[in-house]
Amino acid sequence: MTIPLPFITPEEAITALRAGEVVAIPTETVYGLAANIHSDQAINKIFSLKNRPHTHPLIIHIANLEEITHYAKYIPPYAKRLMQAFWPGPLTFILPKTERVSDLVTGGQETVAIRLPAHPLTRYLISAVGHPLAAPSANKFGHLSPTRPEHVEAEFHSQVRIVDGGICTVGIESTIVDATHPEHYVILREGHISKAQLHAITHSLATLRDTPLIERAVSGRLKKHYAPRKKLFIFNNVAELKTILTTHSNICVLHLGPPCSQARINIVMPTDPTQYAKALYHQLRVADQSNCEVIALEAPPQDPAWLAIHDRLTKASAL
Ligand code: TXA
Ligand code: MG
Numbered sequence: 001m002t003i004p005l006p007f008i009t010p011e012e013a014i015t016a017l018r019a020g021e022v023v024a025i026p027t028e029t030v031y032g033l034a035a036n037i038h039s040d041q042a043i044n045k046i047f048s049l050k051n052r053p054h055t056h057p058l059i060i061h062i063a064n065l066e067e068i069t070h071y072a073k074y075i076p077p078y079a080k081r082l083m084q085a086f087w088p089g090p091l092t093f094i095l096p097k098t099e100r101v102s103d104l105v106t107g108g109q110e111t112v113a114i115r116l117p118a119h120p121l122t123r124y125l126i127s128a129v130g131h132p133l134a135a136p137s138a139n140k141f142g143h144l145s146p147t148r149p150e151h152v153e154a155e156f157h158s159q160v161r162i163v164d165g166g167i168c169t170v171g172i173e174s175t176i177v178d179a180t181h182p183e184h185y186v187i188l189r190e191g192h193i194s195k196a197q198l199h200a201i202t203h204s205l206a207t208l209r210d211t212p213l214i215e216r217a218v219s220g221r222l223k224k225h226y227a228p229r230k231k232l233f234i235f236n237n238v239a240e241l242k243t244i245l246t247t248h249s250n251i252c253v254l255h256l257g258p259p260c261s262q263a264r265i266n267i268v269m270p271t272d273p274t275q276y277a278k279a280l281y282h283q284l285r286v287a288d289q290s291n292c293e294v295i296a297l298e299a300p301p302q303d304p305a306w307l308a309i310h311d312r313l314t315k316a317s318a319l
Contacts, residue, residue, distance in 0.1 A: 005158060005161070006153060006156075006157075006158050006160060006161045006162050007149065007161070007162050007163075007164050008023070008161045008162065008163060009163075010121060010124065010125060010128075010163055012161075013025065013125060013161070013163045014125060014128045014129055016161065017034065017035070017036050017042075017125070017129045017133065018036070018129055018130075020035075020036065020039035020041050020042045021035075021042060021045075021161075022034065022035050022042050022045045022046055022049065022160060023035075023160070023161050023162070023163060024138040024146075024149075024152045024156070024160050024161065024162040024163065025121070025122060025125055025133070025135065025162075025163050025165070026119055026121055026122060026149070026163060026164070026165025026166065026168065027061070027117045027118075027119045027122045027135070027165075027168065028089070028090060028117060028118045028119040028122075028168060028169050028170045029090045029117075029168060029170045029171070029172065029173050029174050029191070029192070030137045030138070030145040030146060030147055030168055030170075030171070030172070030173055030281070031137070031138040031145075031146040031147070031148075031149070031151065031152050031162075031165075031168065032061070032122075032133075032135025032136065032137060032138055033046050033049060033050065033135055033136055033137070033138040033160065034061075034125075034133040034134070034135040035133065035134050035135070036129060036131045036132075036133065036134075037060050037101065037102070037105055037131060037132045037133065037134045038102075038131055040102065040104055043058070043102070043104045043105060043134060044104065046058065046134065046135075046136060049156065049159065049160065050136060050139070050140055050141050051140055051141045052136065052141040053141070054104075054107055055107045055108075056107060056136075056141075057105060057106045057107035057109060057112075057113060058105050058106075058113070058134040058135065058136050059092050059113040059114070059115050059134065059135060059136065059174075060101065060105060060112060060113065060114055060115075060132040060133070060134050061114075061115050061116070061117055061122065061126055061132055061133045061134075061135055062114060062115075062116050062126065062132045063116070063123045063124075063126035063127040064116070064127075065083060065087060065116060067132070068083075068114060068116075070098060070100055071097065071098055071100055071101050071112060071114060071132065072093075072095035072096065072097065072098065072112065072114060073095070073096040073097065073098050074095065074096050074182075075093075075095060075179070076179055076181070076182045076183070076185075076205075076206065077182075077205050077206075078179070078183075078185065078201075078202040078205035078206035079093055079095070079177075079179040079185070081201050081202060081205060082177070082179075082198060082201055082202060083116070085201045086193055086197075086201075087116040088116045088117055088118040088123065089116070089117075089118045089192075089193065090115075090117075090118070090170050090173075090174040090175060090191055090192045090193060091115065091174055091175050091177070091191070091193045092113050092114065092115040092174045092175065092176045092177070092189075093113070093114050093115075093176075093177055093179045094111050094112070094113050094176065094177065094178045094179060094180055094188065095111060095112060095114060095179055095180060096110060096111055096112075096180060097109075097110060097111055097112035105134050111180055113176065114132075115174055119165060119168075121163065121165045122165070125163070137173060138151075138152045138155065138156070138160070139151075139152075139155050140155055142222075142224065142225055142226075142227060143155065143226075143227065143228075143229075144226055144227065144228055144281045144284055144285055144288070144316070145172070145173060145226060145281055146281070147167060147168040147171050147278070147281045147282055148166075148167050148168070148282060149162050149163075149164040149165070149166075151281070151282070151285060154285070167278070167282075168278070169278065170191075170192045170277065170278065171277045171278035171279065171280060171281060171282075172191060172192065172277045172280065172281070172308055172309070172312060173189065173191060174189070174191050174192070174193075175187065175189060175190060175191030175192065175193040175194075175198075175308070176188040176189040176191070177198065182206075183205075183206050183207060184206060184207045184208075184209050185202070185206055185207075185208060185209065186208075186209045186210070186211065187208070189311070190307050190308035190311045191308050192274075192277065192308065194304065194305070194307065194308075195208065195304070195307070196304065222315070223315065223318045224315060224316075224318040224319070225315040225316070225318075226281075226312045226315050226316045227315065227316045227317075227318070228284050228285070228287065228288040228295060228316065229288055230287070230288050230292070230293070230294055230295050231293075231294045231295070232284070232294070232295045232296075232297060232316055232317040233294060233295070233296045233297070233317065234296075234297050234298075234299050234313055234314075234317050235296055235297070235298060235299065236298075236299045241253070241260060241296060241298075244294070244296050245260075245262055248293055248294045248296075249262075249293075250264050250291075250292050250293040250294075251263050251264060251292055251293065251294050251295070251296050252264060252265040252266075252267065252287040252290050252292035252294075252295050252296070253265070253266050253267070253295075253296050253297075253298070254267045254269050254283055254284075254287060254295065254296070254297040254298065255267070255268060255269065255298045256268075256269050256271055256298045256300060257298060260296075263296075264290075264291075264292050265287070265290050265292055267283050267286065267287060269283065269297075269298070273300070273305045273306050273309060276300065276306075276309060277308065277309055280309065280312065284316065297313065297317075299313070300313075
């Protein structure tokens with residue numbers, strides 16, 4: 001089968017990953033820039049392709065739960081419960097690492113981020129390569145994560161080969177929990193798996209804290225991240241939208257309620273948080289590529305179901 005470059009078949013990807021090359025692969029959250037964790041050359045290439053500082057460590061992706069003991073030295077009982085409940089899926093654990101995980105992957109930290117993804121193609125690729133795949137989101141550092149194969153192509157052009165796994169069903173990055181303490185844990189990055197869902201599983205085993213025990217290098221914790229290139233304004237009501245329109249006439253509006261008659265482009269956003277998350281990065285990319293000067297996005301409801309989306313929007317619109 002021949003498909004146009006930069007797209008490659010899963011079989012070609014397996015060969016490339018085994019040979020220590022970097023390949024963009026689908027997951028259910030966002031596309032990842034993947035490398036075999038045992039290839040220092042490929043891991044270094046991930047950082048240089050993304051322009052990512054080496055102090056921002058990578059998530060390693062495994063294909064089966066049993067493999068985790070090779071890479072995590074200790075797994076608290078509450079974390080095991082969470083794995084049983086939410087893996088395979090969009091949940092990442094920070095755990096003490098074993099010596100099989102190199103300092104290059106963890107940015108010199110004694111902990112490693114591990115996830116068992118749900119996308120069948122991701123798991124097939126990991127199993128076939130025979131080693132975990134380190135994969136950050138397949139975008140330049142600080143930019144919007146890719147949720148479609150063409151987004152990866154727009155980020156890296158012909159520099160990276162891509163396995164097409166369709167549109168990501170979750171659409172925002174995994175929830176990250178710091179599970180290094182035996183009885184307390186912290187959410188480092190909000191995601192599709194909510195605080196309430198985590199708490200429901202762990203309440204008898206551990207305390208879910210609001211602040212980290214140790215400040216960790218999580219790019220999701222940077223003030224500005226997940227951002228389009230154009231200026232992004234968030235408006236809460238018509239009065240705030242009008243204020244934006246007084247200084248910017250050529251705007252693209254992403255709305256939940258009625259469209260804006262003065263906008264050059266209107267994009268309607270889904271009113272359900274799950275569908276919204278799936279659409280968000282794609283619509284921000286569409287707005288970013290338009291000939292509008294700025295983007296104005298209507299704030300979603302202040303409700304726990306929208307927490308991860310509010311987190312991304314706050315960072316995407318930060319100065
Ligand atoms: O959904 C996802 O998590 C996607 C897909 C591809 O799996 N990956 C992803 O990776 O979002 P990335 O690199 O864009 O974000 C991973 C975050 C970074 O903010 C990184 O700093 C943090 O995880 N991280 C990785 N290892 C860590 C560690 N040992 N301690 C603390 N934070 C860590
Ligand atoms: Mg990222």
